[in-house]
Amino acid sequence: MNVLKYGSRPFRRTALATALGVSLACGGVAHAQSNASGVIFGHADDAAGATVHIVNVDTGLSRDVPLPADGRFRATSLPVGHYKVSLERNGTTVATRDVQVNIGSGTDVSFAAAASAATATSLEGVQVTGTALPAIDVSSVDSRTVLTAEQLQRIPVASNVNAAALLAPGVVSGDSRYGGVVSFGGASAAENQYYINGFAVTNPLTGLGFATLPFDAIDQQQILTGGYGAEYGRSTGGVVNLTTKRGGNTWKFGAQVQWSPRALKADPRNIYYPKTSGNVTDGALYQYRKGNKTTDTLYGLYFSGPLIKDKLFVYAAADVVRQDGSDGVTNVLTQTSFDGPLKANHWLGKIDWNITDSHILELTGIGDTNLNDTTIYSYDYETLSRKALIGSEHQKNIGTANSTPGGIMYIGKYTGYITDSLTIDALYGHSKTDHVDNVSGAAGVVCPNIVDNRNVPAAQKRVSCAPVQGNLIAPGAQDKVKNWRFDVQYSIGDHDLRVGIDNQTAESYGGLAVQGGALWTYSTPPASGTVSGFPELAIPPGSTEIVRRQIFRAAGNVKVEQEAQFIEDHWQISQNWLAYLGLRNEQFKNFNTDGVVFVKQRHQLAPRLGVTWDVFGDSTLKIYANAGRYHLAIPSNVAIRGAGPQLFERQYFTYSGIDPTTNAPINPTPISDIHYANGADGSAPDPKTLSAKNLSAYYQDEYILGFDKQLSTDWTIGAKATYRKLKSVIDDICDSRPIEAWAEKNNVTISPDAEIPGCLLFNPGKGNTFTIDLDADGRYEQVKLTKEDLGFPDLKRKYLALNLYVEHQFNNQFYGRAEYVWSHSFGNSEGLLKSDIGQLDPSVTQDWDYPELMIGSNGPLPSDRRHQLKAYGFWQATPEWLFGANLSAMSGRPKNCLGVRDPDVYQYGSSYFYCDGEAPRGSRGRLPWTYQLALSAEYRPAMFNHDLSLKVDVFNLFNQQREQNIDETYQTADGTLSPTYGRPLSFSVPRSFRLTARYDFSL
Template sequence: MKSMYTGGTIRRTALAVALGLTFAGGAAHAQSNASGVIFGHADNAAGASVRIDNVDTGLSRELPLPADGRYRATSLPVGHYKVSLVRSGAAVETRDVQVNIGTGTDVSFVAAASGNAATSLEGISVSGTALPAIDVSSVDSRTVLTADQLQRIPVASNVNAAALLAPGVVSGDSRYGGVVSFGGASAAENQYYINGFAVTNPLTGLGFATLPFDAIDQQQILTGGYGAEYGRSTGGVVNITTKRGTNTWKAGAQVQWSPRSLKSNPRNIYYPRTSGNVTDGTIYQYREGNKTDDLLYGLYVSGPLIKDKLFVYAAADVVRTDNSAGVTNVLTKTAFDGPLKANHWVGKIDWNITDSHILELTGIGDTNLNDTTIYSYDYATRSRTRVLGSEHQKNIGTANSTPGGVMYIGKYTGYITDSLTIDALYGHSKTDHVDNVSGAAGVTCPNIVDNRNVPAALKRVSCAPVQGNLIAPGANDKVKNWRFDIQYSLGDHDLRAGVDNQTAESYGGLAVQGGALWTYSNPPASGKITGFPELAIPPGTTEIARRQIFRAAGNVKVEQEAQFIEDHWQISQNWLAYMGLRNEQFKNFNTDGVVFVKQRHQLAPRLGVTWDVYGDSTLKVYANAGRYHLAIPSNVAIRGAGPQLFERQYFAYGSVDPTTNAPINPTPISGIHYANGADGSAPDPKTLSAKNLSAYYQDEYILGFDKQLGSDWTVGAKATYRKLRSIIDDMCDSRPIEAWAERNNIAISPDAKIPGCLLFNPGKGNTFTIDLNNDGRYENIALSKADLGFPDLKRKYLAVNLYVEHQFNQQFFGRAEYVWSQSFGNSEGLLKSDIGQLDPSVTQDWDFPELMIGSNGPLPSDRRHQVKAYGFWQATPEWLFGANLLALSGRPKNCLGIRPPDTFNYGSSYFYCNGEDAPRGSRGRLPWTYQLSLSAEYRPSFFNHDLSLKMDVFNLFNQQRVQNIDETYQTADGPLSPTYGRPLSFSTPRSVRLTARYDFSM
């Protein structure tokens, strides 16, 4: 964008910031997470003031300048402003600026080196793609995307797809849904906000409630170094503000269509190895018809109910996915189709009570309905046969990653004095989860897994339309969140303090579909099943069946409180220091409403400094260090603190039911084994976790620089180091407790209620409180790290980020970056993507020391090389072209087998294969992923450019690369798994999205 000032020169940073921060790192000057800041200074300040006017809403503030000429306007709603230097009641200089979410904009009125006064920037066209700046007041790492940019870059219409544009952000495991991983953390360690209200899934930490994508005004992605106002995240933060009404009535409509006929066929999945009667090249899942027609209708309207005072914005999307034709694998032999319906809406009222008092009210609705019909499927003829049943899901999504629901948010901002600002926010949400299955009338259909060594055509399948665990009836989540912040400017110090409290209540849980899971297998050649323990198979038995029953459900609650204070200290014109401290408290309640984990005074210091090397904002060097805590998701209480049944038993049988494929009159050949003691009773909350349990936390260090080259180019580099210091997981090993009792001459009663698994801090000593004699007396059992036998906790993330950016100059914007990173250790964190386990903080990793042998190595989020490039070109006033390129190295591969003797009955869960250790990542890597997406937009002049016709082509060259594989080497009973190495997902095939959009003013 060319400048239009005359006479003399002006600091490049002032021009760039005045035009609006976008992709570059923004200021962290004590701004609210749903608003922005304008600050600066002026020469000859005596008797002068600065007036700030919102161009769209009429909101106005005037700040008298102190003797040093510095001023600061905090908690400003994002939008377009005019900032004027006022002398003797008249504006002598004016700037046009764009205030972005969570950022500071430097607007200074200073004399240039030539002696001429800085001249007006009036007349410069301001848009969402305005020039970024090297902002010497920022210490964090952020990407800000405006509505205009999200429309111009070819990117899928969802928040996580936009987040993937930021450096160091990669897709999570496909089994968790469309989630993302930030900076080596697991995908359950992020926080999402809409207008300042936390919308992260409270049950698992995966995913968030959404809104109409077109209603997003700005999306901020924080990838590191964020200040003390943010907590409950060791990954990243996604911060969204919605559009709002202005003094002009506006309306618009759009239609987006992704036709099935213009989508490439997904790749079929084949068995990867020879095993018995299964040979290389045998199809496992036919997927060529797994395509849909996707259609979106969107409307919005906004404007003033009372000019300059009261504004309204409302938008709604109706999304429908039809003509699906999916096919499951050859073992389950089913096909499915049915519509997916999603209704998203948002309504917002903004009331400028006075220029000093602002009230915002937001309502958001997000409902997802999935009605699926299940058919039997004949792989020989590639055709459906009969209807098996149906499944109805509401606000479920894969792994509960799209919680949905309805939420309401209220926010008040008061400019009490020129130096004092207060912000208050309250929000609440409720989400219902429904998962209903209907199958054959009057028949209970258990889950069936057939591991027998027989041809695929003879494999037994369930009569149920779906298999697996279903969500408990009546499941729902409720979240309440309130915040109160005070900001005060005192000389060179900008101070801020606040409280941030959240309560999340959930009723949830899972139960196995059909009441049980039956697994069929041939007896091992040894005649024994190891780990049960050493179960001998009766002579003459040719087939065995294992019955597994699982059930866990209840009401749980998590209370999270935090207080923070921070100071941005302008030490000198060239140096700024940031100092912050966050204090957090977490309480987790079990299904009986009793606290079982309580953590107080979790102190998280945050420090940062920036150096404006030449004093003209053309070269910035910055550094920061911080500690970040994470609370335990409420799912832990359901799985670990509530009643849980996990029952296993082996049977011999003569025949199976022709309808259900369950054994007829099976004969037990083993007793009932309760995995980890889960016998259906609720554990004693006093014994559930170690005493003085440390919170989950991580330390982070960043060092970087930004350099401006000429008027259009910016380059920079950044190094990041993250180290996970403490996690909370569960251990299920009673041997250290038994050894302690023996050392202390204490006999353990046979009826002692020792929990099957205990929450603890891996990699260090822990003290447990347990009643060893079932007599009401609790022993404090202090166990050292050596007593427990686990290795040190290890998760480290190293990254170097290089970027080059061409700022928008009315024709072209482009940004390209390369990230070299390494994520390695023996724990992914809250999740275990190796097996797609969705049990945050109760993964199987730390259950027994033997499971950790060989666990150190490259973690699932390790993508050693990342290349991202995106931009757009305004070829003419009518034509705009966009591009988005991603090149990503592959995920490391593992081999998980059975390490003999499998005393703990964990089956194929050890880093041990083919009779030898198989350390994490030792099986190489999956292939690189390459994706190029292009877009073209036409805005005809005869519609005054209000009509937009756009085509996006995603994954132009249809590069479908493997994203994750089955890493389980053996079946649970020992034989080689025929699906080891089988692809679980590929990158999304090529698709085309056609959009017609019309915006108009009334």
């Protein structure tokens, strides 16, 4: 055994530094910890000749800590898990405590002078018993929730990371069009960071979603909702940090089957046209959805154990998930039906090597593959029956809005306890994801996209002969991510210091192209005889129908390099006061499709400050505060959409007929010139002109003030106030008028040959300087424009929240937590996304393209759920029976009305906060409250030594299906009233049952 001596310097720590609460739901940072490990620390009243012996119960990893005169001790960077901590004197064990070390948290283990016998608590398996340790963490300044594997098994929650994240306060579901992602503290759903064993697994292209792993392989899930330290960056929303299970000295095996049968699922609500649209479709059926449900089955296996006892361990787990049995039906416009299995294969393998007790090596491999093979049929809405086969679609690692990146990941981590005071951590990870989106239609037929906006009965509307519509992923699309970190921790006097680097490189080949080569949109000509935005268009007399052709294509290789350095200090100011001081310095570089840097940002300084006051010095009342700045890099998607070749072409036609097979127009005759939206004519822009000079990074400031109070051994209450203000964003401006005005003012003639991008990256709400060769003479002009020249309002996104909670610690029978959050998220920009229309273009939304789009944009944002109530817990009624509950009640999302403002010179259609007059953001009321109750019951028969588990979960017990988001576009692009304005886009998930059989055994 390698003995590390911690007594070389005096530890002057009080209860503030040592009394770290250990609760089953929440933990806190304890002095400069890695994001995948934890700390054990405390004191002994009688330290003379004593040593604290720490042993990982599962792996045998041990550390001896000789006690200094003041009795204070601390062991850092411990792998999460179950530990036995013993106080030994003269070779005799005086007292013993069994504790759980949580991710990024500290565990206080103190020994009173009267301790004369061992006391133990067990956290083995799911038979968890409570501890008498303090419930309040007086050494942390952040806001976090930590969920253990035992809790995730006991609380009725869906088996996915985002569903578990929704248990944390201030976390709400994002727009359904983004694929089940979540929003933290008023930020958009693309502003979060996800980690597995310290490796960043966030989608590198859009920031939406993350690669996942077998849910049962999660040992702990940490959810940071604010105030986190300088080790974390690239997030202005929240952080989800996962650690996986690992092998130990006992061979363990297990298998489970989760079955959610279609027959036990409630029918999804049908969707109808709104009754106030004024069209022939009023109140008619839009989508028949009663068959849109599947049978979901999960088969899971795992094994773990020692390859060499106390030295080398293995853990492996695999899930096969299958969804099938759907009679899914699309809407009445596309008139198709679909079925076919969705398959997800997840695996994880982990090797832990205790080289010595001072050197640890961890190797992790993860596979995440999602396959969707869909067979598509025509569907008759008159008879509500399936008809002929149309084709099929094969997708891999795409998911809704590319929110499931998937792929293969490999992670290596080294931890070295070099001296009594010095610890180092090093990590390297690599991932690769392939994206496939193949569509097969009728043999030999090219099927364009078709949209029919004519004011005719639904039965007469035309649809595409393609099995799916929209834009498809470019062939060969893939993502690659490399991430390396190196941290050094050093303790000196009353300071615990930590410095580190955190570098990541993300490369992507991606892009989109319209299915079938073009999108044809049929419409009835407006009564005015002209189409808004096409002043050159004159509709021929007698024409009762026109069609618009739209062609879109954008693809290429892009790269983002993100580097960061950080330093932090946990400083014990006095007996009752502790300060956290942190600084993160970040650098971002974005490369275009030709490998040239088009945005470079250096010295993005993010200070993080915090203080905590242990009022009475006994960890029963804590008051804390923190302030911090948090940055985001520009997602890779920006380079594809803004820095690479892009074609976005529109043109209007009349026609002589409609092809009966493809539904494309016959003999289309142009009645307008070609319009390139925002100048996207298929050529790549000059990288020097793509962005404003000295572009400021995307960043947000945050302030938190709160308290926690222990009422008794079991009960804790607390309150917290949070204020967030978005200070800077990066988006694109597509308005050439300020540049033209500058040229006229400065006597510069804009040449027809000048290469001016259609859209430029800039910092909205303030002045910007652009570098452009306006007169095509080979010399770049510095076009300096003030905020007034650009004509935009100040950037505004603010988040206010008040959080109240009450928690009952687990006492061998019952655990529960209830939390109420009042919050207000408001401003004129959601951030990276625009959920009003479900736009998937992070950092290049349409919000800031033209000043006219921002008129009326200030108001409650899509994430503004004013009232949130969450409560969850479980009751161990007997050793055999356990019952769980999970309740969520939430107020509805604000409603908007987006219409056409005349004149719509730039052809943005129904994109303005204007509907027959001003319609400011959020002025059309709110969607209804949503209430969700999930219950569970688990039976572990004694005859199987409680190793067999039979469990039933019911989700959305009362089958309340409320609107989650709606179609907010009031008019079509041509200015006519949209028949789908106000139509629900998604509802709460219907009631379902999940039946689980699980068996665990050891050798």
